[in-house]
Each structure stands twice: as C-alpha cells, then as structure tokens.
Amino acid sequence: MTFFKGQEELDLTDGGIIKPLFYLSLPIVITNLLQTAYNLADTFWLGRYSTEALAAISFAFPMVFLLISLGLGLSVAGSVLVAQHTGAGEPAKAEYAASQTVTFAFLGSALLGAIGYPLVGPLLEFLGASPAVLPGATAYMQVIALGLPFMFGFFVFIALMRGAGDTITPMLVMFGTVVLNVILDPFLINGWAIGPIAFPQLGIEGAAIATVFSRSIAMVVGLVIMESGTRGIQINISDMKPDFGYLRKLLEIGVPASIEGTGRALSINLLLLVVGLFSTSVVAAFGIGTRVFSVIFLPAIAVARGVETMSGQNIGAGKYDRAEQANYVAAKGLFAILALAGVLIFFVPEPIVSVFTDDPAVLETGTEFLRYVSLSFGFIGIMRAFTGGFRGAGKTLIAAAISILTLAGIRLPIAYVASRGVVPVDIWFLAQPDARGIWFAFFVSNVVGAVIAWLWFRRGSWRDGDVREPVQSGGLEREDVDASTGDD
Structure with a gap:
C-alpha cells in the first residue's frame, strides 16, 4: 500500500x-x-x-x-x-x-x-x-x-x-x-x-x-x-x-472568505502596534513565538482544509451526518495532538527559543510567551476544524465571523487592556503595563474562539449549506450534459 x-x-x-x-x-x-x-x-x-x-x-x-x-x-x-x-x-x-x-x-x-x-x-x-x-x-x-x-x-x-x-x-x-x-x-x-x-x-x-x-x-x-x-x-x-451570473455565486461564497483572510492579516498587524509599545526584547520574543506557532499549527491548517473538502463532498452527496462526524473527528484529533504538543512545550520552552536567539532578555521573554500560550494549543485545533467545516458547507461568512471575532474582537482588545495596565484594580498584572497581558490575550482568545466555533457548529446552521444550483452553459443545462455523457 x-x-x-x-x-x-x-x-x-x-x-x-x-x-x-x-x-x-x-x-x-x-x-x-x-x-x-x-x-x-x-x-x-x-x-x-x-x-x-x-x-x-x-x-x-x-x-x-x-x-x-x-x-x-x-x-x-x-x-x-x-x-x-x-x-x-x-x-x-x-x-x-x-x-x-x-x-x-x-x-x-x-x-x-x-x-x-x-x-x-x-x-x-x-x-x-x-x-x-x-x-x-x-x-x-x-x-x-x-x-x-x-x-x-x-x-x-x-x-x-x-x-x-x-x-x-x-x-x-x-x-x-x-x-x-x-x-x-x-x-x-x-x-x-x-x-x-x-x-x-x-x-x-x-x-x-x-x-x-x-x-x-x-x-x-x-x-x-x-x-x-x-x-x-x-x-x-x-x-x-x-459567466457573470455564475460570478455572483462565486462572490457570495468567496467574499466572506476574503474578508476572513484580510481580517486575519489586519488583526495580526494591529496586534503588532500593541507589541511595539514594549521593549525590543519583547518584540523579538513575540516574533520568535509566532514563528514557532506557525509551524506547530501546520497540521491544524491542513486538517481544516481536509475537513473543508470532506464536508463539501458529503454535503453534496446528501450525507450530512457523515459531514458532521468528519468535523467532530477532526476537532477531537487535533485537540489531542496539539494539546500534547502544548504540554511538551510548556515544560521545555527554553530550548526551542534558544534556537533563534542567545540574548538572555529575549530568551526569558520568549520562554514566558510559549508557556502562557502552549496550554491553549489544543483549542486552536478545535476552532480550525469547525471553521473548515463551515467553509466546506459554503458558510464562509460564519467562518469569517468566528476568525475575526476571535482575533479582532477578543485577542486585540484584551491584549491592549491587559498589557497597558488600564484596569483600575490590583489583579495580577492588570494594574500596570506588562507584556504578559499580551500572552494572556492569546490564551483567552484561543479558548473562547474554540468554544464559539463548537457552539455555532452545534446549532446545525451549516446543514443548509448546499450551494449547488443548475448551471447554464451555451443554453444547455449541465444536468443534460451529465446525462449525455452517461454520468449519474
């Protein structure tokens, strides 16, 4: 084999x-x-x-x-x-x-x-x-x-x-x-x-x-x-x-997906403005941490694309229960794999950061960053799996809403509030400027984003996501083309 x-x-x-x-x-x-x-x-x-x-x-x-x-x-x-x-x-x-x-x-x-x-x-x-x-x-x-x-x-x-x-x-x-x-x-x-x-x-x-x-x-x-x-x-x-009539269908599905990608990119760049308020060592540690995340999350991104395809094909086949099962299998599997990776990184973050720098200040801050975020890795897998399912169902607007809400609506404001000491109470690091507020925002947004994606998926709104419709080509219905070629 x-x-x-x-x-x-x-x-x-x-x-x-x-x-x-x-x-x-x-x-x-x-x-x-x-x-x-x-x-x-x-x-x-x-x-x-x-x-x-x-x-x-x-x-x-x-x-x-x-x-x-x-x-x-x-x-x-x-x-x-x-x-x-x-x-x-x-x-x-x-x-x-x-x-x-x-x-x-x-x-x-x-x-x-x-x-x-x-x-x-x-x-x-x-x-x-x-x-x-x-x-x-x-x-x-x-x-x-x-x-x-x-x-x-x-x-x-x-x-x-x-x-x-x-x-x-x-x-x-x-x-x-x-x-x-x-x-x-x-x-x-x-x-x-x-x-x-x-x-x-x-x-x-x-x-x-x-x-x-x-x-x-x-x-x-x-x-x-x-x-x-x-x-x-x-x-x-x-x-x-x-076929500009068909373009309308492509845009109905595609524009929200573009909004998701663009919103993700803009949210990341806006977060850099908050990070940039701190020292160079914090900025460098943030850069190292996000690069580590980009490698760790490759399986989640790939499985989400796989779920997108499996959901789409099974919805097209009318097998909604199987599409749902694929989403839950992916979410559980990714949670287990990424949570295990997160636990390992939590206990040994310093060797990972030391691959990128030997600056003591950057090493200390980067280690702290990984420790704060690593235990939320599994939740990233859950969110990615379900948003992939929404995209496969043609519900790209929901996938976009979850991503933008998580990054721009939760992570960004919490990062600013928690790191700038604007909360007028003496709770942990919230009462004074501290970069740990940014790391805390990552953890919270990852967990909350996963919960939002799971609850939204449970509502079942993705089940009406069959976006197929008759296609005209040269005045001939594509059903006729399928019949003429012997395809069912």
Missing part, C-alpha cells in the same frame, strides 16, 4: 473517516512546509545580499500576504463548489465551476495587480519604510503586482484539486516550484554566471522575478494537468467564457 493515495483511491463519502482525512491532509502539511521553505529561500539569499534588502523583504511580505488574502475568496469558492458537485456525482457541473473559477481568478488578479502597481510605493512609505529600504521594497512589490495573475493561478490550481480530493498533485508541483525558486534566487539576486551566461545583479527585484517566474511555470503545469483531466478536476476551454 502506498503511503500517499491519489484522488481516485480516496472515497470521501463512504467508509471510515480517519484514513481518508489523514491521506487528504498530510500532503497539505507538506505543501505548506514547502511554502515556508519558499519564503526562507528568499530571506536566506537576501540576508546575504544586504541588510537593506532583508529589511525591504520584511516590509514586502505582509503586503504580499494581504494581496493574497484579498484573492483567497475565489479559490475557496471554487474549492467548495467543486467538492459539493463531486460529492453529488455531478462531474460536468464540477468542471464548469472549476473553469469559471480559473477565468475570474485570472481577471480579478490582473485587475488587482493593475490597481496595486502604482500604489505600493506610497503605501510602503506610509507603513514606515525608510528611504534606504523603500526603493527595494517598492521594486519587489511592483514585480509581484504584475505577476499576481500567475501567483493566483497557482493557488487556484491547489484549491480546485483539493476540492476534487487530490492533494498529492499540488504537493508535487509545489515541490518543483520550490526547487526552481531556490536555484534561481542566487543567480538573479547576486548576478551569478554559468559559463558564458551572466545573469544581471538585480538584488531584491531578482528575488521577486524568481518568485513570479517559478509560480508562472507552476500555474502553466497546473492548467495543463487540469485541462487534460488526468488528475483531480478537469477544466474545459468551452466553459471558460466569463
């Missing part, structure tokens, strides 16, 4: 829950790790090029994340529709959903890039980029803005294949992308030569070109795979003519 299973070997609507969810989620974990390696490659080579380039990428990365968050919605919408039509045994409708998603993702990202290109410089200046850093950061972001259609195209490929239940193929394509980017980075950044071929020394702009080029290749490979129909979902040229 192979360790990874292809989409054709996975039946997400019948049999056990744990095995298909595992085989669906594991490649997503690896894909996300490869994405992390992708970012580390840029940071590694730019750090050796110049300090200004490294600072420029520090300003550019959050903006890239924000742009991607704005475009996240269409990929989520496409994934949900493909999953539900696949579960319902409606391949032609799934293909139409995938084809329309590709079309509008390309058009939307091109428009976003055109709007963003002239604005990145002023925005980076507003965010505080110094005169030494601003030119490099602007050059990087302008290349990214021009390349947004290719970057979005690759993310849409990943999402559509996942909706069909294939997470292996995107993982393999991502691996090739990372290898290509790692190879190109030093040549385009430093101007290295291969024999008679000399590359120009482009600095940070070279890193952006390497990123866009490698993602462009990945997008083309993804489109070829989907057009061939040999893996996962198929797209059809005849179905790619813009």
Whole structure:
C-alpha cells in the first residue's frame, strides 16, 4: 500500500473517516512546509545580499500576504463548489465551476495587480519604510503586482484539486516550484554566471522575478494537468467564457472568505502596534513565538482544509451526518495532538527559543510567551476544524465571523487592556503595563474562539449549506450534459 493515495483511491463519502482525512491532509502539511521553505529561500539569499534588502523583504511580505488574502475568496469558492458537485456525482457541473473559477481568478488578479502597481510605493512609505529600504521594497512589490495573475493561478490550481480530493498533485508541483525558486534566487539576486551566461545583479527585484517566474511555470503545469483531466478536476476551454451570473455565486461564497483572510492579516498587524509599545526584547520574543506557532499549527491548517473538502463532498452527496462526524473527528484529533504538543512545550520552552536567539532578555521573554500560550494549543485545533467545516458547507461568512471575532474582537482588545495596565484594580498584572497581558490575550482568545466555533457548529446552521444550483452553459443545462455523457 502506498503511503500517499491519489484522488481516485480516496472515497470521501463512504467508509471510515480517519484514513481518508489523514491521506487528504498530510500532503497539505507538506505543501505548506514547502511554502515556508519558499519564503526562507528568499530571506536566506537576501540576508546575504544586504541588510537593506532583508529589511525591504520584511516590509514586502505582509503586503504580499494581504494581496493574497484579498484573492483567497475565489479559490475557496471554487474549492467548495467543486467538492459539493463531486460529492453529488455531478462531474460536468464540477468542471464548469472549476473553469469559471480559473477565468475570474485570472481577471480579478490582473485587475488587482493593475490597481496595486502604482500604489505600493506610497503605501510602503506610509507603513514606515525608510528611504534606504523603500526603493527595494517598492521594486519587489511592483514585480509581484504584475505577476499576481500567475501567483493566483497557482493557488487556484491547489484549491480546485483539493476540492476534487487530490492533494498529492499540488504537493508535487509545489515541490518543483520550490526547487526552481531556490536555484534561481542566487543567480538573479547576486548576478551569478554559468559559463558564458551572466545573469544581471538585480538584488531584491531578482528575488521577486524568481518568485513570479517559478509560480508562472507552476500555474502553466497546473492548467495543463487540469485541462487534460488526468488528475483531480478537469477544466474545459468551452466553459471558460466569463459567466457573470455564475460570478455572483462565486462572490457570495468567496467574499466572506476574503474578508476572513484580510481580517486575519489586519488583526495580526494591529496586534503588532500593541507589541511595539514594549521593549525590543519583547518584540523579538513575540516574533520568535509566532514563528514557532506557525509551524506547530501546520497540521491544524491542513486538517481544516481536509475537513473543508470532506464536508463539501458529503454535503453534496446528501450525507450530512457523515459531514458532521468528519468535523467532530477532526476537532477531537487535533485537540489531542496539539494539546500534547502544548504540554511538551510548556515544560521545555527554553530550548526551542534558544534556537533563534542567545540574548538572555529575549530568551526569558520568549520562554514566558510559549508557556502562557502552549496550554491553549489544543483549542486552536478545535476552532480550525469547525471553521473548515463551515467553509466546506459554503458558510464562509460564519467562518469569517468566528476568525475575526476571535482575533479582532477578543485577542486585540484584551491584549491592549491587559498589557497597558488600564484596569483600575490590583489583579495580577492588570494594574500596570506588562507584556504578559499580551500572552494572556492569546490564551483567552484561543479558548473562547474554540468554544464559539463548537457552539455555532452545534446549532446545525451549516446543514443548509448546499450551494449547488443548475448551471447554464451555451443554453444547455449541465444536468443534460451529465446525462449525455452517461454520468449519474
């Protein structure tokens, strides 16, 4: 038996829950790790090029994340529709959903890039980029803005294949992308030569070109795979003519997902304003802690994506009880795994922080941060599992509400109030400025967010989340297409 299973070997609507969810989620974990390696490659080579380039990428990365968050919605919408039509045994409708998603993702990202290109410089200046850093950061972001259609195209490929239940193929394509980017980075950044071929020394702009080029290749490979129909979902040229009636359905599902991603990004940046009120050692400790969290939570993010697909396919198949079971299995499993990881980190946080720093003040504060938050890790798993279920049901607005409420409505105000000593009572550290108030806010928001997600899921509002509807293509109902091809 192979360790990874292809989409054709996975039946997400019948049999056990744990095995298909595992085989669906594991490649997503690896894909996300490869994405992390992708970012580390840029940071590694730019750090050796110049300090200004490294600072420029520090300003550019959050903006890239924000742009991607704005475009996240269409990929989520496409994934949900493909999953539900696949579960319902409606391949032609799934293909139409995938084809329309590709079309509008390309058009939307091109428009976003055109709007963003002239604005990145002023925005980076507003965010505080110094005169030494601003030119490099602007050059990087302008290349990214021009390349947004290719970057979005690759993310849409990943999402559509996942909706069909294939997470292996995107993982393999991502691996090739990372290898290509790692190879190109030093040549385009430093101007290295291969024999008679000399590359120009482009600095940070070279890193952006390497990123866009490698993602462009990945997008083309993804489109070829989907057009061939040999893996996962198929797209059809005849179905790619813009259907603005169908765009409305994509936006109904996708806009809340974009709001969720954008709200998450903005909440994180606003929290930095609170952290920045403290010493450099606190800021550094916060940065180390959040990087540790990003690795620890990779399984939760991957399983949430797996739950999204399983929920979508089972809702499409009318198997609501099975969709519910998948959510609870994922929530319980993630809680157990992440809670165990949290307990281990609680007892030995210092060795983890020491990997990143030998500064005694940062080491002490970072250790304290991990201890405060680690025992709430399991609750993150619960929240991620149920929000994945809501997305799979097409209830992206609920998923967005839970995420934004947790981060902006709970964590951010508690972090400010508890850390600034504005509570006029002598309760623990609340009566005077203390960074522990921020760590306390993480713990509270993780626990409360999990409870909110669980209670909301228990209400059962996700059960009316079948977002499928008849699709028109060239005047022919897609049910007729399914019948003509012999598909049930």
